[in-house]
Amino acid sequence: MENTITTAAPLMENEYVKGLFTIMEANRAPTAKDLLAILNQVGAMEQQLDAAVTELAALRRELNAAREQAHPVKAALQNTSAAMEKSVAVVCDRLDATKRAVIDGCKNAVGAFRDKGISALDNITRFFKLRPMLETMRTELDKSICAGRSAMGRIETVSAEYHEAGRHIKNMGRTLMGKGAAAEAKPVGKLGKSLLAPFRAELSCLSAMKGSVEKTLSRLNTLEQAVQRRPSVRQSIHAFSEKPAREQKAPTEKSRPVSHEAR
Secondary structure, X not given: OOOOOOOOOOHHHOHHHHHHHHHHHHOOOOOHHHHHHHHHHHHHHHHHHHHHHHHHHHHHHHHHHOOOOOOHHHHHHHHHHHHHHHHHXXXXXXXXXXXXXXXXXXXXXXXXXXXXXXHHHOOHHHHOOOHHHHHHHHHHHHHHHHHHHHHHHHXXXXXXXXXXXXXXXXXXXXXXXXXXXXOOOOOOOHHHHHHHHHHHHHHHHHHHHHHXXXXXXXXXXXXXXXHHHOOOHHHHHHHHHHHHHHHHHOOOOOOOOOOOOOO
């Protein structure tokens, strides 16, 4: 189908994206730099989302490996991991929709250029409806990061309490045997550390992606403001071509005819 465009390949390798930038560079379109910055940020989001999915897979492997071990950290992580997977799935859908919007926008912009020339690209932002999708991604990422950080705090507290309870039980046995008390329990044990490592990495990936979304929104603001301030390409060309004509028509002091009254 004509409207079905794959988004599996990196955004900057898409034929319509490359075609639009070829046109903008050939015509020295002033908005090309800002648009390229936006698309580069979307490309960064792709890589960060891939990293987040990889870390989620690592967390699932760790949880499966600890299946036989009853540990409060494991139970807490299973619940939080499931919630994060749902959130990442939403972000994945929104990023895919953003890529489709970019590709469709580039395709439409190229078509408009072929129909009307370079002046059709004066307001380049009208081809890209990115803001709603970017804002949805930011909201979803922020929700997942906040939930993850809150869970991290609870998990560390539960783990510390779990090991402290274990230390008390151990010390009861040591007391009955006439031995001294054991040293203080570690805040997070070996199992807890192995499970929390991919969880922390996952939060780091999501935080980096949220940063890229915010940078993209900032560059989108810059592009929209630049489009409003800058004259159109046609106006610039027209003004440039009229300047020599005005200079030729304007008589200089030497060439101005002398009136009879002056004689």
